Amino acid sequence: MPSIAQSLSSGQVTTLLREALTSARAGDTARSHKLFQQITSLDPGNEAAWLWYANTAADPAEAVRGVRAALGLNPQSAPALAALPVALFRAGVAAAKAKDRERAAQFLADATDADPSNEGAWLWRAGVCDDPALSLEYLERVLKINPTHAQAREGIARLRAQLAPAWCCPVCDHRPTSAPPDAETCPRCRAVVTLRRPEAFERPPAALDHAALKDGARRLKSAWAASGRAEAAFGLGLALLNLGFADEGVRALETAARAPDSNPEWREGVARLVAHRRAAKHRGAAPKVPPRIPVMVVDDSATVRTLVSSVLTGAGYHVVAADGAEEASRLISAGNLPRLFILDVNMPGVDGFGFCKVLRGNAETTEIPVVFLTGKTGLLNKLHGRWVGAAEYLTKPFENEKLLDTVARLTSASRA
Structure with missing residues (x-):
């Protein structure tokens, strides 16, 4: 049975709730917020009161406090989960405008963690960041979300120019006053200093x-x-x-x-x-790799696609690259049927395991070998790869020789 004090407190909360809601409906958010502040003091376990407290707060940081309190009571609260990214973003912008860069950076970092698709949060986060390299990374995230974002494009160009290092010979450390554009040899030691040729x-x-x-x-x-x-x-x-x-x-x-x-x-x-x-x-001998064997590389990382393509193209393979299962499916439908698939595991949408199962279930691709190339290690991941029908499982960073040996062995075995 509740005590007299508990009964009085409960009755007071009920009265205050009624007054607070009446004020909120009348548009008096300042009075309503003060009343919800009293309610949360009397009844800190009231999830709905904390949400109203956040909704009526004039200070964005107080709104964040209210939403986080509601989530602390119920981590699965749909209204609180939806409100958190917005509250964090507003608090970050307010702190940035108040010249509180450190607090703004924290709010905006939390905002992008809560909603990685918020291009505005990434843009403001770049603006309050003191590290030009990190600012560049954040602006590139904006451009990935919205390729037409003019402000992000301008910022990226400015930061890249700022971060561009003065030319320096990687061998003798010579630093000429005027950097030679795309220098192949050092003007001092005369060494070849690039691998372009x-x-x-x-x-x-x-x-x-x-x-x-x-x-x-x-x-x-x-x-x-x-x-x-x-x-x-x-x-x-x-x-x-x-x-x-x-x-x-x-x-x-x-x-x-x-x-x-x-x-x-x-x-x-x-x-x-x-x-x-x-x-x-091996010049003059029969080539180890038959020319132009088609290999499809499916990875959402442009860097990995470029690296794998460069290794395989240099060894005589014809590489078709796709950034995910959807693009790979379109390429296959258009007649780009490879002798081998190289798949990343961790891709957005349909991951590598899922796409491998699709390939195994398709009459055209069921016999084409699949190699997983991924940063995921461990026996369970390798077993999963085998279960869905992969022929090989290589981990990143890969060794060029091992990749080439694996591709040569599997494409040779699959040759018609």
Whole structure:
């Protein structure tokens, strides 16, 4: 049986609720908010009162407090879940306008976590971020949501220009006052410093400064041993290639390409270099890979699609790329039937496992091998891949040789 104090409190809450709702309907939100503030003090477990408290708050931060209190009582509350992203966004904008960047950044980060499709929250988040690289990332999210967003495009162009580093030789660290556009060789040490043309290393430039190259190789080797940074391994690989130590140089470049802080352009360049060396090694003999075998790569990451395509194209395959199951299905319907599918597991919409099941159930594709290429590791994921009919399961970051060996083996086995 409730105590006299509890009964009085309950009666008071009922009276206050009646007054608060009457004020809200009359448009007196200020009085209504004060009354709901009293109600939540007397009855902090009242979910509906907290929602009304949030709805009548003039201060966006107070609205966030009310919605979060309601969710604390009922994490599945549909009205609270719907109100939270809006409340967080409004609180973030208000804090930004008040020049409270730190508080604004937190509210807006929570807003984008609650609703990743809110382009306005990403835009404001970019505006209050002190890190230009992160601001660029947030603006790119805006553009992904809305490709026509002019303000995001302008901001991206400005930040990219701001972040563009001055040209520096990756081997001898020379920094000329005027950066050579797309320099293939360093004006000081004369080394080939890009992987755009692998054949350039077959005939090193004249007047190479061997002393500068050796000094650079020693410095980069020490830096790599001390920090493990991909940039040091990449520079060391270039130095060794220019000095004529091709195998050692390629190994250093492959290490740089597999590192977590690797540049995607390096990975593509290393793939071209490895494919070029393999072709040169076997030149005149029967090619290991029959030319133009079609392979379909399905991955929602443009970087991964480019990297895999570069490795396979360099080895003589014909690559058709799709950003998801829907686009892949359209390509198949249009007659692009590959000899092998390479699928990412974690894709929006129909994931890799689901799309593999679709392929296994289709008469045209049921016998075509499937390789999963994904960052998901573990026995259960591999077993799941086998259950849905995959022939192989490779993890990211992948080794170029292992990918090529797997593709060669499966396309050879599936040849008509």
